[in-house]
Amino acid sequence: MSENDKKNASPFMVPAEIDQYIRRGMEQAKELRQNRSRNRWIRVGSSLVACLFLFVFIFSVRLSPAVAAYVSSIPGMEKIVAFLRDDKGLQKAAEHNLVQNIGASGSVEDVTFTIDQVLADDKRMVLFYTIKHPFTDKEVSLHKIELLDQTGKEWEHGVSWSSMGREEPVIQDRIDIVINEATEIPDAMTAKVSLAINNLEQKTPLLIDFAVDKNKFKTFDKKVYPVMKEVMIDGQRFTIEQIAVFPTQTEVSIRFDPANQKHIFDFDKLRLEDEKGETFAFWGNGVPVRDNGENGRVYHLESIYFVEPEKLILKADGIRAIDKDKLQIVIDAKADTLTNVPNDRLKLTALRQVDDVVGMDFSLKVPPQDKDSHISLGYDLTDDVGNEYDYVQGSTHSTDDESIQYYSMLFKRKTNKGTPTSYSFPLSSYPERLQGTFSIEVK
Numbered sequence: 001m002s003e004n005d006k007k008n009a010s011p012f013m014v015p016a017e018i019d020q021y022i023r024r025g026m027e028q029a030k031e032l033r034q035n036r037s038r039n040r041w042i043r044v045g046s047s048l049v050a051c052l053f054l055f056v057f058i059f060s061v062r063l064s065p066a067v068a069a070y071v072s073s074i075p076g077m078e079k080i081v082a083f084l085r086d087d088k089g090l091q092k093a094a095e096h097n098l099v100q101n102i103g104a105s106g107s108v109e110d111v112t113f114t115i116d117q118v119l120a121d122d123k124r125m126v127l128f129y130t131i132k133h134p135f136t137d138k139e140v141s142l143h144k145i146e147l148l149d150q151t152g153k154e155w156e157h158g159v160s161w162s163s164m165g166r167e168e169p170v171i172q173d174r175i176d177i178v179i180n181e182a183t184e185i186p187d188a189m190t191a192k193v194s195l196a197i198n199n200l201e202q203k204t205p206l207l208i209d210f211a212v213d214k215n216k217f218k219t220f221d222k223k224v225y226p227v228m229k230e231v232m233i234d235g236q237r238f239t240i241e242q243i244a245v246f247p248t249q250t251e252v253s254i255r256f257d258p259a260n261q262k263h264i265f266d267f268d269k270l271r272l273e274d275e276k277g278e279t280f281a282f283w284g285n286g287v288p289v290r291d292n293g294e295n296g297r298v299y300h301l302e303s304i305y306f307v308e309p310e311k312l313i314l315k316a317d318g319i320r321a322i323d324k325d326k327l328q329i330v331i332d333a334k335a336d337t338l339t340n341v342p343n344d345r346l347k348l349t350a351l352r353q354v355d356d357v358v359g360m361d362f363s364l365k366v367p368p369q370d371k372d373s374h375i376s377l378g379y380d381l382t383d384d385v386g387n388e389y390d391y392v393q394g395s396t397h398s399t400d401d402e403s404i405q406y407y408s409m410l411f412k413r414k415t416n417k418g419t420p421t422s423y424s425f426p427l428s429s430y431p432e433r434l435q436g437t438f439s440i441e442v443k
Contacts, residue, residue, distance in 0.1 A: 083128060083174045088280065089303025090126070093119060093247045096220075096306060100213055106193065106206035110134050113142075113193050113206055116172075121217040123179050124248040125157075131171040131195070139165030143196035144205075145175060149186040156180040158287050165199060178287045178300075185212050220247050223305065225312070227442045233319060234434035236260045240314060241296075243272075243442055247305045250280060252314065255296040263327050265429045268318035268369075270299055272442075274309035312443035318369075319434040322427070329378065331360070331423045339422070342430055349406075356413040358389070358423065364405045366431045371402040375429040381411045383420030389413050 084090045093099075098119055105114040110133060117128040133140045142161055149155050158178040179185065193206040225243040237257035244251040250272065256264055266289075271281035280302040282288045292298045304312070322342050330340035336351045350361035362377065374396045381389040392410040399406070 083126075087302055089247070089249060089305065090119065092303065092306035093121070096247070098216055098247060100216060102210050104191075104208050104210040106208045108195065108202055108204050108206055109197065111140055111195055111197070111202075113195060113208070115191060115208060115210055118210075118212050119248065120185060120212055120214075121220060121247045122184065122222070123246045123251070125177040125179065125185060125212070126248070127175040127177065127191075129173060129175065131173075133169060135167070135169075135197075137167070138198050139167055140171065141165040141196045141199075142173070142175070142193065143201045144194040146192040147177070148190040148192060150188055152190070155186055155189070156183045158290070160287055165196065176287065178290065185214060187211065187214070217247060220305070222246050225443050227440075229440055229442070231438050231440060233436040233438055234262075236262050236264065236319075236321065236434055238264070240440055240442060243312070243314075245303060245305050247303055249303050250301040250305075252299040252301060253292060253296065254299065255292075258295050261323060262321040262434070263324045264434075265320040265322075265427075267299070267316040268320070268433075270301070270314070270316045272301060272304065273313045273315055274304070274307065275311035276309075278307075280304050280307075309443070311441070313439055314442050315437070315439045317437055319436075319438075320429060320432065321434050322430050322432045327426050328424055329427060333383070333420050333422055340424075342427070342432060345431075356416075357392075358411045358413065360409045360411075360423075362407040362409075364407065364431070365403055366405055368403070370431045371398070371405075374398075374405055375431065377407050377409065377430075378425040378428045381409075381423060381425045383424070384422045385418040385420050387413050387415045387417050387420060 084094055098121065100118045100120075102115045102118055105112055107113070112130075112132045114130045114132075115127055116130055119126040119128075129142070131140055131142070141164060145159065145161065146154050147157060147159075157180060159175060161175045162173055188209065188211045191206075191208040191210065193208060195202050195206070223245040225245070227240045227242050229240045231238055231240065237260060239255045239257075241253040241255055244253070252270070252272075269281060271279045273279050282299070282301050287300065289297050289299050326340075326342040328340055329338065329346075331337070331348060331351065332339050333351070333353065336348065338346070338348050345365040347363045348360065349363050350359070352359040358381070364377075376394070379391045379394075381391070383389075389411040392412050394407065394409045396405060396407045398404065
């Protein structure tokens with residue numbers, strides 16, 4: 001997903017490739033809404049620079065010698081080393097023989113897509129894949145993937161991947177899949193894969209059949225640590241309910257008091273720390289959090305399954321939250337001004353309404369701790385006459401003044417109920433925090 005090339009706070013310009021972006025973005029937005037309506041538990045991480053569930057993977061931590069030795073001993077496994085490098089839990093899962101070779105392929109327009117390996121348990125599945133193509137001047141990327149069961153029906157899951165197009169003839173990456181509590185991995189499945197060449201989705205999807213050996217992980221039962229400890233920070237109350245541990249991830253269940261005056265978005269550096277001081281956190285890959293009924297969320301951290309610590313402390317360095325009556329952003333469509341906004345740090349720099357396309361530009365002044373953490377402002381646009389909108393694309397960047405971040409959002413109107421006089425959307429995050437941190441012993 002490309003970023004708008006924008007200088008300072010220049011007005012939002014509808015790109016020449018608008019039809020291409022709309023077709024692509026509408027499909028992704030449709031998938032996002034389907035996942036929301038079906039599961040109601042997918043959230044977007046606050047550190048995302050691109051929209052939806054599309055992540056850029058960054059690796060910096062050295063792989064443990066045990067994992068490196070294990071991986072290098074199995075033919076064809078060397079390429080997944082980079083994809084385990086930052087996640088201590090997945091490293092341990094690989095050490096315990098949870099990676100399976102697949103090697104299933106399909107081709108379209110001289111592009112071959114191969115599912116190389118799978119690492120899975122009951123709650124999460126990671127697909128390692130390779131794209132090969134002969135082009136020297138075209139970017140190729142994974143546009144979309146659906147996983148179907150034996151009947152051809154899509155089974156319930158959340159999914160994230162990188163959509164960045166690349167010109168390299170061999171592209172290797174991963175797809176991260178979170179499995180709904182009420183479902184399980186089918187005995188056999190079909191990956192319906194859509195590829196993009198120069199950001200244009202190819203009309204013919206690939207259908208790749210493969211199976212996952214569930215016996216590999218069925219003996220690893222989940223471990224549950226009941227907690228039920230209440231936390232009060234800055235007048236806001238929430239309860240740490242339990243810690244559930246699986247080979248691929250640790251799940252922290254937190255329930256928020258509906259009487260809270262503030263809406264809590266997220267935690268800064270939520271992590272578990274053991275008796276040795278080693279930490280286990282969400283490292284920036286996959287799906288960071290899901291809804292858990294009314295007022296509840298489950299946060300995904302690195303797995304402690306094969307570590308079995310004697311002591312565990314849950315910590316956070318900060319809590320993002322704002323007053324509930326400031327959660328909704330409202331824009332006067334005639335005056336091009338913000339009529340409801342948390343504070344003067346957020347400014348509308350441009351509003352463009354061209355036929356059924358609505359573009360918005362914002363500038364946001366952030367504190368020093370947030371200069372490298374670009375949030376997502378929101379996705380669900382509505383207006384005062386009841387029109388419905390698809391989120392098409394978004395981008396964010398900073399200039400030399402790192403205290404100012406710039407956001408562009410593009411929407412496509414689906415209905416025609418009249419000309420709006422105002423637009424609104426709920427914030428999905430904001431750089432305001434409660435006064436205080438917490439450190440709670442959970443084991």
